Amino acid sequence: MAGTAGPEIERLIQLLARLPGLGPRSARRAALHLIKKREALMTPLAGALQVAIDRIQVCKVCSNIDTQNPCTICTDRRRDPSTIVVVADVADLWALERAHATTGKYHVLGATLSPLDGVGPQDLTIDALVSRAHDSEVSEIILALNATVDGQTTAHYITDLLQEANVKVTRLAHGVPVGGELDYLDEGTLSAAMRQRTLF
Amino acid sequence: MAGTAGPEIERLIQLLARLPGLGPRSARRAALHLIKKREALMTPLAGALQVAIDRIQVCKVCSNIDTQNPCTICTDRRRDPSTIVVVADVADLWALERAHATTGKYHVLGATLSPLDGVGPQDLTIDALVSRAHDSEVSEIILALNATVDGQTTAHYITDLLQEANVKVTRLAHGVPVGGELDYLDEGTLSAAMRQRTLF
Structure with a gap:
């Protein structure tokens, strides 16, 4: 809570806390950061959200999201x-x-x-x-x-x-991730990578 | 990048990525979450940001932030x-x-x-x-x-x-955090807690 800061800030924190990856504590930090960077970040973010609200649609062909419909792809x-x-x-x-x-x-x-x-x-x-x-x-x-x-x-x-x-x-193929080390891979992935081996 | 989704979404992601606690990947997830919850989250958040932009001030007495000036406290x-x-x-x-x-x-x-x-x-x-x-x-x-x-x-x-x-x-006093275990505390904190011991 930031109860002493008024209901407006409290509401902003509660909404930010519903974003994936932000908990109550990081939502408070994010709200403070936004308030401190009013011109550089909070105002542009409010604008970008409004543009997204106004223009983003779900593609009627493939269900991708885009600002045009059917989508760019x-x-x-x-x-x-x-x-x-x-x-x-x-x-x-x-x-x-x-x-x-x-x-x-x-x-x-x-x-x-x-x-x-x-x-x-x-x-x-x-x-x-x-x-x-x-x-x-x-x-x-x-x-x-x-x-x-x-x-x-x-x-x-x-x-x-x-x-x-x-x-x-x-x-998609199963196999060893590029850059991956065999020692850290699970047995299912290793077996699949062996079965689906390709010519060098 | 979500380059195929148009510059509007890309800009939203970039702004979200500047919040503390959100990196590029979690900013993409947050943007998608907002777009999926347009009515329940994105629209209220845009509104809450606009209210904050319009109303939040720095207290001229103590530099707290609030929607009134001097602040509530x-x-x-x-x-x-x-x-x-x-x-x-x-x-x-x-x-x-x-x-x-x-x-x-x-x-x-x-x-x-x-x-x-x-x-x-x-x-x-x-x-x-x-x-x-x-x-x-x-x-x-x-x-x-x-x-x-x-x-x-x-x-x-x-x-x-x-x-x-x-x-x-x-x-503020130095000492053992409430609920803290001595075994996990650093020596400086333990010494300070001993020096500043209080009557039981």
Whole structure:
């Protein structure tokens, strides 16, 4: 609490504390930092949030977020329309884009299936994906989902649904992370890396 | 980077990354979280920031921040005007208020002296403190500064300046933190706790 500083500051702290990565203490520090940097940071941040509120939309094709709809990637003629990379979240799309990992297009599911958390197929954009997969232009669906139980459950579920579509369904390779040390890797990853070894 | 999502999102991420406690990765997560919770979080946060920009001021008496000036504490007639608790930062004031540690008033220096960082006496509100200390109403100045080199340097500097004022200058006790285990405490703290032992 910063009760003596008035309800306005208290409210700002409470809202900041709801951001992932900020707890109550760091939210107080962030609020103070903002107040001290009123011109250099607080005012620009308030403006950037308002721009985001006004302009950011969910792409009606792939569920990416962007200020245009369909999004920049869906409308980019240089992207390969025959490949759709399926990701759980926009954060994963951003990660793949940072890695320049694909020239294909994307499909954002919005989450992974998680019966324990009550996330079922109806909560994901799976219908739209199946519909896109039946487009004759599409030849490969790459499932770029987390190598977790929920991620792999989702991958199997989608693979089953895509049996009738005339597409190749692939998934990311398992293996040793670049720069990784074998001694620190779990046995499952090491076995997979051995099975999926490639010619040197 | 989230380069494919347009410059608006990129700018939001860059501004969030300048908050203490958020790095580039957590700033991306925070931006995505805000965008997903547009109504529940992003819009209220933009509003709270605008209110803070419009209304928060630095108290002309004690340099606390508040939406009124002089601040709530300075104008509170229930607070003891004979005691001034000197803190480096508003965050320290908030911490003491959460602990209900004092019924006195405050004086916020804005920082501690730090020759290495180029923070000199002219960067702190020391002149205003000395002026307040000469008020006949004031009888005790409590230096609630960090037990660090910079904090203690600042405490010594202020104590020297207050020699001519008719006030008692005190500082916080050193000792064992409540709930703390002796085995984990440094020797300096243990020695101080022993020297400053109190009757049981």
